[in-house]
Amino acid sequence: MFSLKQNPPVQRxxxxxxxxxxxxxxxxxxxxxxxxxxxxxxxxxxxxxxxLSGNLRHSNGLPVECIIADSxxxxxxxxxxxxxxxxxxGVGVSLTVTPAWCYGTxxxxxxxxxxxxxxxxNGTERPGAVYLAAALxxxxxxxxxxxxxxxxxxxxxxxxSIPKDVQEKLLLFTKxxxxxxxxxxxxxxxxxxxSMGIAGSMVDDHLFSDFFGMRNETVxxxxxxxxxxxxxxxxxxFEIALKWVKVNCPEGEDTNPEDKQSxxxxxxxxxxxxxxxxxxxxxLMVGNPALxxxxxxxxxxxxxxxxxxxxxxxxxxxxxxxxxxxEAILNSSFDWNGIRQPYIVATxxxxxNGVAMLFGHLLTDTAQIFSDVRTYWSPTAVKRVTGxxxxxxxxxxxxxxxxxGPTALDGTGEQSIxxxxxxxxxxxxxxxxxxxxxxxxxxxxxxxxxxxxxGYSTQFLTKGDMPVTMSRINLVKDLGPVLQIAEGYTVxxxxxxxxxxxxxxxxxxxxxxxxxxxxxxxxxxxxxxVMANWGxxxxxxxxxxxxxxxxxxxxxxxxxxxxHNVSEDRIFRPSxxxxxxxxxxxGADYRACQNYGPLYGMK
Numbered sequence: 371m372f373s374l375k376q377n378p379p380v381q382r383x384x385x386x387x388x389x390x391x392x393x394x395x396x397x398x399x400x401x402x403x404x405x406x407x408x409x410x411x412x413x414x415x416x417x418x419x420x421x422l423s424g425n426l427r428h429s430n431g432l433p434v435e436c437i438i439a440d441s442x443x444x445x446x447x448x449x450x451x452x453x454x455x456x457x458x459x460g461v462g463v464s465l466t467v468t469p470a471w472c473y474g475t476x477x478x479x480x481x482x483x484x485x486x487x488x489x490x491x492n493g494t495e496r497p498g499a500v501y502l503a504a505a506l507x508x509x510x511x512x513x514x515x516x517x518x519x520x521x522x523x524x525x526x527x528x529x530x531s532i533p534k535d536v537q538e539k540l541l542l543f544t545k546x547x548x549x550x551x552x553x554x555x556x557x558x559x560x561x562x563x564x565s566m567g568i569a570g571s572m573v574d575d576h577l578f579s580d581f582f583g584m585r586n587e588t589v590x591x592x593x594x595x596x597x598x599x600x601x602x603x604x605x606x607x608f609e610i611a612l613k614w615v616k617v618n619c620p621e622g623e624d625t626n627p628e629d630k631q632s633x634x635x636x637x638x639x640x641x642x643x644x645x646x647x648x649x650x651x652x653x654l655m656v657g658n659p660a661l662x663x664x665x666x667x668x669x670x671x672x673x674x675x676x677x678x679x680x681x682x683x684x685x686x687x688x689x690x691x692x693x694x695x696x697e698a699i700l701n702s703s704f705d706w707n708g709i710r711q712p713y714i715v716a717t718x719x720x721x722x723n724g725v726a727m728l729f730g731h732l733l734t735d736t737a738q739i740f741s742d743v744r745t746y747w748s749p750t751a752v753k754r755v756t757g758x759x760x761x762x763x764x765x766x767x768x769x770x771x772x773x774x775g776p777t778a779l780d781g782t783g784e785q786s787i788x789x790x791x792x793x794x795x796x797x798x799x800x801x802x803x804x805x806x807x808x809x810x811x812x813x814x815x816x817x818x819x820x821x822x823x824x825g826y827s828t829q830f831l832t833k834g835d836m837p838v839t840m841s842r843i844n845l846v847k848d849l850g851p852v853l854q855i856a857e858g859y860t861v862x863x864x865x866x867x868x869x870x871x872x873x874x875x876x877x878x879x880x881x882x883x884x885x886x887x888x889x890x891x892x893x894x895x896x897x898x899x900v901m902a903n904w905g906x907x908x909x910x911x912x913x914x915x916x917x918x919x920x921x922x923x924x925x926x927x928x929x930x931x932x933x934h935n936v937s938e939d940r941i942f943r944p945s946x947x948x949x950x951x952x953x954x955x956x957g958a959d960y961r962a963c964q965n966y967g968p969l970y971g972m973k
Contacts, residue, residue, distance in 0.1 A: 374704060374708050374709055374801045374804050374805075375708040375709070376708065376709045376797070376799075376801070377707065377708045377709055377710045377796075378431075379427075379428075379430050379431025379432045379711070379797065380430060380432075380711075381430055381432060382430065382656045382711070383556060383656060383674055383676060384674045385555055385556070385674075386460045387428055387430075387432060387434075387435075387460075387552070388460060388461070388462025388463065388548055388551030388552055388554075389434070389435045389436065389437050389459055389460055389461045389462065389463075390419075390422055390423075390434060390435070390436045390437070390461070390462075390463045390464075390465060390544055390547075390548070391436075391437050391438075391439075391452075391456040391459070391461035391463065391464050391465070391484075392415045392418055392419050392436055392437065392438045392439070392465050392466075392467060393415075393439050393443055393449075393452055393464065393465065393466040393467070393477075393479060394411045394412050394414060394415035394438065394439060394442045394443065394466075394467055394468065395411070395442065395443045395444070395466055395467070395468045395472045395477040395501075396408070396411045396442040396443065396444045396468065396470065396472060396477075397444065397470050397471050397472055397473075398444030398445045398472070398473060398476075398477075404442075404444055407442075407469065407470050408442055410469050410470075410527070411442050411467070411468060411469060411470065412438075412442055413530060414467045414468070414469055414489075414491060414530075415438050415439075415467050416438065417530055417532060418436075418465060418467055418489065418532070418540065419436035419438055421532055421537065421540065422434065422436055422465075422540060422541075422544055423435065423436050425541060426541070426544060426545060426548070427735060427795070427797075428548070428552070428735075429552070429711065429731055429732050429735045429795075430711045431711065431735075431795070431796065431797045434544075434548065437455070437456065437459045437461055439451070439452040439455065440452075440455060443472075443477045444472070444473075444477065445473065445476050445477065446476050446477075448477075449476070449477050449478070449479070452479075453479070453480075453481065456481075456484075461484070462484060462485075462547065462548065462550070462551025462552070462554070463484065463485050463486075463543075463544055463547035463548055463550075463551055464479045464481070464484045464485065464486040464487070464547075465486070465487050465488075465489065465540070465543075465544065466478075466479060466486070466487070466488040466489070466505070467488075467489045467491075468488075468489075468490060468491065468501055468502075469490075469491035469527070470491075470501065471500055471501045472501045472505070474501065474504045474505045474507070474508040475508045475512075478505060478508060478509060478512075478514075479514075480512070480514065482513075482514060483554075483583075483969065483970065484547075484551075485517075485543070485546070485547035485550055485551070485926045486509070486514065486516045486517070487516060487517035487518070487519055487539075487540075487543045487544075487547075488502055488505050488506060488509075488516060488517070488518055488519065489502075489519040489520075489536065489540070490502025490503075490505075490518070490519070490520055491521070491525065492520055492521040492522075492523065492524050492525055499520055502518055502519075502520055503518075506518045506945040506946075509945075509946070510945065510946040510949060513966065515925070515926075515944035515945075515946045515947075515962075515966060516944055516945065516946070517539070517543045517922075517942065517943070517944050517945065518944075518945040519536055519539045519540060519543070520536075521533045521535060521536045522535050539942055542918060542919060542922050542942050543922065543942065545733055545919060546733065546919060546922040546923040546926055547926065548732070549729065549732035549733055549923055550583075550923065550926050550927065550969070552676070552732055553582045553583060553584055553676060553728070553732070554582070554583035554584070554970075555583060555584070555585075556584055556585075556674055556675065556676035556677075557584060557585050557586065557587045557673050557674050557675040557676065558573065558578055558584055558585075558586055558587070558675060558676070558677050558678065558679075558721055558724065558725075559587045559588070559589070559654060559655055559673045559675035559677075559678035559679075560573050560586065560587070560588040560589070560678070560679055560681070560719050560721070561589055561591060561593075561594075561651060561654060561678060561679065561680045561681065561719065562589075562590065562591040562679075562680060562681025562682065562685075562686065562719055563588070563590075563681055563719065564681070564719070565681045565682060565683050565684075565718035565719050565720075566683050566684060566718065568718050568719075568720055568907075569722075569845070569906070570718075570719075570720035570721060570722040570723055570906060570908065571679065571681065571718055571719040571720050571721060573586055573588075573679075573719070573721045574721075574845060577845065577850075577851055578721075579970065580968035580969075580970050580971035581850075581851060581927050581928070581929060581968040581969060581970065581971070582725070582927070582970075583969070583970045584676070587673040587675060589654060589673075591681060591685070591686045593650075593654070594647055594650050594651075594686075594690075595690075597646075597650045597653075597669070598643070598646050598647075598650070601664075602650070602653075602661065602664075602666050602669050603646055603649045603650055603653065603661075604649065604658065604660040604661070604664070606660075607649060607660070607706075607707075608645060608646060608649060610706050611645050611648070611649065611705070611706040612641070612642060612645050613706075614705075614706035615641060615645055615706070616641075618808045619808070619811070619813045619826075620812055620813065621637075621812065621813050621814070621815070621826070622812025622813055622814035622815075622829045622878065623812070623814055623815075623829075623877075623878070624814065624815040625814070625815075625817060625877065625878055626815060626817065626818050626819075630818055631815070632815065632818075632824055636824070637815065637824070640691045640824045640825060640826070641826070643690065643691050644691050644692075644693075644694075644695035644696065644825055644826060645695070647691070647693065647695070647696045648695060648696035648699050648700060648705075651678070651680065651693075651696045651700060651715065652700055652713065653669065653670075653672060654672060654673060654675070654678070655672055655673060655675040655678050655713060655715075656672045656674070656675065656713075657669075657670055657671045657672025657673075657674075658670055658672070676714065676728065677714040677715075677716070677721075677724050677725065677727070677728045678713070678714070678715050678716070678724070679715065679716035679717070679718070679719030679720060679721055679724050680693040680696065680697060680715060680716075680717065680718075680719060681718065681719040682717070682718060682719075683718060683820075683821075686823070687820075687821045687822065687823050687825070688822045688823060689822065689823045690823040691816070691821075691823050691824045691825035691826075692774070692816050692821045692823065692824070692825035692827070693717070693825070694717075694774050694816070694825055694826060694827045694828065695813070695825065695826050696715070697715045697716075697717055697740075698777060698778065698779060698828045699779075700712070700713040700715045701713060701714065701715055701727075701737055701738060701740070701777070701778040702737055702778040702779040702780055702807075703736075703737045703778070703780050703794075703796040703799055703804075704779075704796070704799070704804045704807075709796050709797075709799050709801070709804060710796055711796050712731065712736075712737040712738070712778060712780070712796065714727050714728050714731055714738065716740060717740055717773060717774065720740075720908050722842070722843045722844060722845065722851075722906070722908075723740060723842060723843070723906070723908040723909070723910050724910075725843050726841045726842050726843050726853075726909075726910035727740060727910040727912075729841065729910075729920060729923060730839070730841065730910055730911075730912030730916065730920075731912075733912070733916055733919045733920065733923065734795075734912055734913060734914055734916055734919075735795035735796075736780070736793045736794060736795055736912065736913050736914075737778035737780035737781070737793055737796075738778060738910055738911065738912055739771070739777050739778060739781040739832075739838075739882060739910070739911035739912075740773055740777060740908065740910060740911075741771035741772060741773045741777065741840075741882060741908065741909055741911060742771070742772055742773045742907055742908060743769060743771065743840075743901060743904050743906075743907060743908065743909045744769075744770045744771065744772045744875060745769070745770040745875070746767060746768075746769055746770075746897060746898050746901040746902075747767055747768050747769075747770060747871065748767045748897075748898065749765065749766070749767055752767075752768075752867070752871070755870060755871065755874075756866070756867045756870045756871065758863070758864060758867045762861070763834075763835075763858075763859050763861050763885045764861045764863070764883070764885050766885070766888060766896060766897050767885075767896070767897035767898065768861060768863075768883050768884060768885050768897065769883075769884045769885075769886070769897065769900070769901055770871070770875070770881065770883065770884075771840075771881070771882040771883070771884050771909065771911065772872075772875060772876070772879050772880065772881045772882070773879060773880070773908075774816075774827045774876070774878075774879050777828060777830075777879075777880040777882070778793075779807045779808065779811050779828065779830070780793045780794075780799075780807060781793065781830070781832050781880065781882065781911075782806070782807045782810040782811060782830045782831075782832060782833065782880075783832050783833030783834075783836050783860065784803060784806035784807045784809075784810050784833070785799055785803040785806075785807070786803070790835060790836075791833035791834070791835060791836045791860075792836060792913060793836070793912075793913035794913075810830050810831075811828050811829065811830045811880075812828075812829040812830070813826040813827070813828060813829070814826065814827050814828075814829045814878035815878075816878070817876060817878060827876075827878045827879055828879070828880045829877070829878050829879065829880060830880045830881075831868060831872075831880070831881050832860050832880070832881065832882040832883070833860065833862065834859070834860050834861045834862030834863075834883070835859060835860065835861075835862070836859065836860040836913060837857070837858075837859055837913070837914055837915050838857075838858060838859065838860055838882075838884070838911050838912065838913055838914070838915075839855060839856070839857045839858075839911070839912050839914065839915055839916045839917055839920070840855070840856045840857075840858070840884065840886070840909040840910065840911050841853060841854060841855050841856075841909065841910050841912070841917075841920055842854045842904065842905060842906055842908065842909050842910060843929070844905035844906055850929075850968070851929045852905070852929065852930050852931070852932040853920065853924045853929050853930070853931045853932070854903075854904060854905055854931070854932060854933040854934070855917045855920050855921070855931060855933065855934035855935070855936065856886045856887075856894075856900055856904075856909075856933070856934070856935060857886070857887050857915045857916075857917045857934075857935055857936065858884055858885050858886035858887050859884075859885050859887075860882055860883060860884060860885075861883045861884070861885050862883070863883055868881070868883070882911065884911070885897065886900045886935065887935050888935070889935050892933075893933045894935040903933055904933075905932075905933075917934050917935065917936035917940070918936055918940040918941060918942065920934075921934065921936060921941055921942070921943065922942050922943065925943040925944055925947065925959070925962075925963075926944075926969065927968070927969050928962075928963040928966050928967060928968055928969055929963060930956075930959045930960040930963040930964075931956070931959055932956070932960075938955065941955065943959070943962075944962075946962065946966075947959065947962045949962075950962045950965070
């Protein structure tokens with residue numbers, strides 16, 4: 371094995387990292403009232419800043435910076451000073467804090483594009499909660515959806531601690547707000563175009579611009595041929611990468627008929643091609659200063675892509691090796707250069723699933739799994755085929771998640787938290803865990819009847835007992851985007867049972883056995899109904915039960931959630947959503963999103 375280094379966090383995309391702006395607002399009456407509140411109010415802001423900066427990182431590993439207004443905000447003049455400072459400092463998320471009554475509309479944040487929340491201190495000495503209610507009413511009346519944060523239990527005036535329930539809401543809001551801010555101004559890069567008529571790869575420009583504040587970039591797949599033939603990649607890195615691959619990426623079985631199998635010479639050539647493809651795809655996304663030194667200044671810049679997709683099938687894969695290696699290795703948290711932030715690359719250029727992967731990455735800082743939602747296996751069917759009775763988490767049936775390409779090698783589950791299988795942020799991954807991920811993975815020759823140009827697909831089995839969340843964005847004509855969410859667990863099957871089930875499809879692809887959590891209602895009444903209600907053939911799988919984070923993010927973006935199994939006590943949306951109904955929360959979410967429209971759309 372090559373010794374892997376833990377790379378330090380870097381900012382590989384253009385533009386500054388968004389900051390959290392904290393606005394301490396105060397009762398503006400002088401000669402007694404304001405003076406008595408100055409220290410408490412500013413200390414509340416400092417406490418929030420210390421908590422957030424101590425508990426959050428950007429997905430690239432760099433620390434999150436908080437900016438506090440230069441003074442408490444007692445009226446419109448100081449609110450304007452704060453807004454100017456926030457604009458100058460690159461604030462992307464706004465948190466207003468106060469322990470007391472303030473003049474609601476005079477001190478509010480009116481930037482329509484910055485996600486915002488108000489934390490009103492729950493104390494009896496001063497009416498911070500009263501201000502919170504008045505402020506939220508003003509934000510709602512002005513069409514600026516805002517999150518309200520209010521502690522469940524009354525605190526004493528001199529209590530500077532942040533209650534646990536307040537901490538949870540602060541983290542939910544700010545992490546989702548940072549995700550929104552980090553997407554803004556970045557690109558989704560289509561490498562190729564529509565794959566096999568898949569609707570998700572018909573990239574919708576209005577979706578990205580209106581809902582995410584992103585731009586769309588496109589390069590034809592012939593750009594890969596040009597760069598390979600003209601040597602537009604770092605030759606030194608290519609040699610290092612190829613040597614690393616030969617040591618760390620062992621070949622698995624070749625399931626093609628013997629008379630159809632490629633020669634050893636052809637297979638070696640394919641390894642060289644797919645390694646070059648990985649280098650080129652990465653350079654297309656984020657650029658590479660090494661290309662400037664080689665005389666390729668334009669190519670060195672990249673497309674500032676926070677996410678991308680590779681079309682592959684069929685025009686490319688009918689002749690050239692498939693994109694499975696580039697997708698799998700880029701989506702992983704490590705390669706020949708060491709342990710680093712994963713990239714987000716969607717197979718078949720399914721941009722809608724790529725966006726869901728991006729959501730998961732920005733909310734958890736971890737690598738993502740891209741899968742076909744391939745098969746529902748009922749307990750009856752498993753018993754018939756294998757003789758095995760499903761038990762435990764799998765007792766109600768399982769969904770076979772499998773895909774040829776961008777299942778990150780992190781998806782093996784060979785990393786651990788407290789002794790349990792996990793997927794971790796790259797800065798927490800050890801070289802030993804990378805070694806385990808690599809050893810758990812085989813690289814199988816592509817099935818030539820589907821991929822005539824060859825290539826190598828990953829073969830591994832995800833460990834069970836990992837909490838995971840599957841999500842997906844779907845586009846509905848005349849409605850727009852909707853988000854689906856299914857929390858659940860990966861499950862283990864006996865080796866012989868897995869083998870029998872897996873051999874019924876492509877055994878050369880990575881498998882994740884998934885058991886969604888059931889609620890007994892609607893789409894989650896049983897496992898079959900989960901798959902029957904899933905809106906497309908793909909799903910993005912993220913480590914952890916993050917449905918609440920996805921719901922908060924979707925609300926900021928004004929994307930309704932049409933299917934989820936998250937309990938109501940975990941759901942956190944802007945207070946304005948209550949005005950659209952408090953009984954049927956799914957219906958209220960649809961009405962609120964329709965009313966406000968996309969975050970960056972022009973109404």
